Amino acid sequence: MDFFLSRYRHLTVLLIVIAAQLLLIAYQVKTNKDVPLIRVWAVTAVTPVETGLELARRYTWGFVEDYFVLLGVRSQNESLKRENGQLKIENNYLKNELATADRARALSVFQARSPSKTVAARVIGNGTGANSKVVFVDRGSTSGVESGMAVVTPDGIVGKVVDAYPTASLVMLITDPTFAAGVLSQKNRVRGTLKGQGHAECLVDYVQNEERVDVGEWFYTSGDDRIFPKGFPVGQVAAVQNGKTFKEIYITPSGMTGGAEEVLIVLQGVHQEVPAGELATPGYRIMPLPAEAASETPQGAPEPGAMGTDADRLRAIYKQAGADQKHVYGEGVPGSKPPDFTKIPSVHGAPPTTSAPPQVSKVAPKPTPLPPPKAATQASDPTDDEPVEIDKPARRPPPSPAPAKAPAPTDQ
Amino acid sequence: MTEYTEHLLREAPNKDTGNRFRFVWLVVIPLIAVLSQVYVPRFVGFLTYLELPLLITVHFALSRGGPISALFYGMFIGLVQDSLSHQPIGMYGIVKTLVGYFAASVSMRFDVQNPVVTFILSFFFYFFHQFFYWVLARALLGEAILFDVQQTLTFGLLNAAVALPLFRILDKLKVAS
Numbered sequence: 001m002d003f004f005l006s007r008y009r010h011l012t013v014l015l016i017v018i019a020a021q022l023l024l025i026a027y028q029v030k031t032n033k034d035v036p037l038i039r040v041w042a043v044t045a046v047t048p049v050e051t052g053l054e055l056a057r058r059y060t061w062g063f064v065e066d067y068f069v070l071l072g073v074r075s076q077n078e079s080l081k082r083e084n085g086q087l088k089i090e091n092n093y094l095k096n097e098l099a100t101a102d103r104a105r106a107l108s109v110f111q112a113r114s115p116s117k118t119v120a121a122r123v124i125g126n127g128t129g130a131n132s133k134v135v136f137v138d139r140g141s142t143s144g145v146e147s148g149m150a151v152v153t154p155d156g157i158v159g160k161v162v163d164a165y166p167t168a169s170l171v172m173l174i175t176d177p178t179f180a181a182g183v184l185s186q187k188n189r190v191r192g193t194l195k196g197q198g199h200a201e202c203l204v205d206y207v208q209n210e211e212r213v214d215v216g217e218w219f220y221t222s223g224d225d226r227i228f229p230k231g232f233p234v235g236q237v238a239a240v241q242n243g244k245t246f247k248e249i250y251i252t253p254s255g256m257t258g259g260a261e262e263v264l265i266v267l268q269g270v271h272q273e274v275p276a277g278e279l280a281t282p283g284y285r286i287m288p289l290p291a292e293a294a295s296e297t298p299q300g301a302p303e304p305g306a307m308g309t310d311a312d313r314l315r316a317i318y319k320q321a322g323a324d325q326k327h328v329y330g331e332g333v334p335g336s337k338p339p340d341f342t343k344i345p346s347v348h349g350a351p352p353t354t355s356a357p358p359q360v361s362k363v364a365p366k367p368t369p370l371p372p373p374k375a376a377t378q379a380s381d382p383t384d385d386e387p388v389e390i391d392k393p394a395r396r397p398p399p400s401p402a403p404a405k406a407p408a409p410t411d412q
Numbered sequence: 413m414t415e416y417t418e419h420l421l422r423e424a425p426n427k428d429t430g431n432r433f434r435f436v437w438l439v440v441i442p443l444i445a446v447l448s449q450v451y452v453p454r455f456v457g458f459l460t461y462l463e464l465p466l467l468i469t470v471h472f473a474l475s476r477g478g479p480i481s482a483l484f485y486g487m488f489i490g491l492v493q494d495s496l497s498h499q500p501i502g503m504y505g506i507v508k509t510l511v512g513y514f515a516a517s518v519s520m521r522f523d524v525q526n527p528v529v530t531f532i533l534s535f536f537f538y539f540f541h542q543f544f545y546w547v548l549a550r551a552l553l554g555e556a557i558l559f560d561v562q563q564t565l566t567f568g569l570l571n572a573a574v575a576l577p578l579f580r581i582l583d584k585l586k587v588a589s
Contacts, residue, residue, distance in 0.1 A: 009480075010479040010480055010513070010517075013480050013483065014479070014483055014509065014510075014513045017483060017484070017487055017509050018506055018509060018510070021487070021502040021505045021506045021509065022502070022506065022552075024500075024501060024502045024505075025500050025501070025502040025503065025506075025552055026552075028500040028501065028502075029500060029552065029553065038491065038494075038495050038501055039495045039496075039501070041495070042491075042492050042495030042496055043495065043496065045443070046443070046446065046447060046450070046492075046496060049443070049447055050447060050450065050451055053447070053451055054451075057455075
């Protein structure tokens with residue numbers, strides 16, 4: 001044995017070392033456990049050096065690297081700015097495409113629902129001229145477009161066709177200084193003439209100062225101009241003030257908001273009603289009636305009909321007379337006895353002429369005008385609390401003392 | 413047997429036995445080798461093929477001459493490598509133990525100062541290291557890993573090429589005993 005160990009000493013050590021390591025591996029595999037101590041030692045020994053190396057690298061090569069990186073930052077910044085600009089342009093383009101799609105869809109929906117026959121067109125260019133507000137659209141006479149046709153959008157009117165070419169048309173916008181159209185306010189139903197001003201707002205002219213127009217009120221086409229069908233929205237009142245003769249009403253066109261890109265040309269217009277909006281108010285605040293006042297008639301208030309016309313009062317008198325004599329109007333055969341109309345009072349409350357003999361005087365008395373009906377007096381003087389009695393004979397004023405001799409009328 | 417091979421065999425006994433590494437270098441050099449294997453590939457990816465701990469083991473075994481010290485040195489480096497890996501401890505230990513033992517055994521018969529011998533031995537032990545590790549992994553751990561012969565041969569050549577200047581540098585660190 002000693003000979004073997006001395007003869008194969010190296011090999012024996014090798015086998016022992018290999019066997020020890022095999023046993024170590026077998027233990028780890030068999031128990032599925034690690035040998036944490038060795039790993040902890042190794043990691044603890046290695047990591048400080050690794051950390052030092054990393055720090056050294058960071059402050060040496062990393063510094064140099066940062067320097068070279070900074071050299072490229074400027075060019076990279078420029079490149080990123082260019083890229084950012086291109087992305088912005090692309091983003092705007094995509095947004096516009098999306099808005100165009102939305103507008104086109106809204107246009108098609110409006111076109112389908114509108115009773116007027118329209119054709120869709122796209123604005124393809126502006127007309128020349130510093131002050132003129134005209135645009136070209138891509139629909140012309142081959143599409144049925146003719147001069148004088150209205151151009152609208154779902155939001156409002158845009159303008160009118162002034163020239164129709166085979167493949168394009170020239171449209172005068174409502175902001176053009178020479179544009180005019182008849183308009184009607186929604187709330188107060190005030191009619192006027194829309195005029196372009198050359199800028200964003202338009203003027204509604206020929207509205208009397210006495211007319212009432214509120215800020216924020218909508219104007220619609222009135223159809224008077226025979227171009228725009230009635231009922232298309234025009235715009236909202238932005239400002240209003242009294243002028244020398246007519247009001248100065250400035251409105252913001254609703255069809256031009258955001259710029260008209262897609263429009264509809266009205267080939268055959270159909271008038272529509274101006275939509276019912278908010279009712280006009282008297283301009284001051286009215287308090288509601290009290291609860292008891294709303295439920296019962298106040299004492300002393302005139303009865304219904306008291307403020308009617310003479311025909312109303314006459315009708316009420318006859319009706320009362322019929323009821324007193326138990327006669328129903330509209331019944332009975334022809335020739336039957338009618339009610340005694342001689343017993344009904346006078347319309348103005350005068351007693352029947354048959355009941356009192358006329359007073360005869362030597363000198364004809366001066367004709368006395370009948371007093372106004374009590375109801376009329378009551379209506380004119382609300383402080384009088386005396387109720388109206390239509391059926392009773394009206395009291396005559398005391399006769400004025402008759403003069404012995406009436407003075408002869410004098411001609412003047 | 414040619415004159416050249418006779419020369420190689422005649423000069424086989426270590427001429428460098430009078431030069432020894434200081435103990436510090438015996439610890440620091442393998443540590444640097446292991447660290448370089450852990451740290452350098454983070455920044456230089458293609459250097460993952462470099463098996464510096466193996467080259468250090470081979471150099472120590474070839475220059476030191478004693479098989480027992482070489483196998484223990486190989487075991488030490490291998491266990492450190494195992495400690496920093498996810499494999500059970502002992503895989504690299506066994507392989508490098510064998511490499512150290514056989515390299516030291518070979519060094520007693522060849523002139524290890526000859527660059528050609530150094531190149532061939534480095535290439536051979538790299539291939540042996542990789543192949544034996546693959547065998548152990550399949551046999552002991554049951555891992556179905558592939559052994560790419562062509563890639564192993566290529567990396568063996570590269571490691572052998574690196575071994576030549578590396579061994580020169582390491583020889584410079586030796587001091588006369």
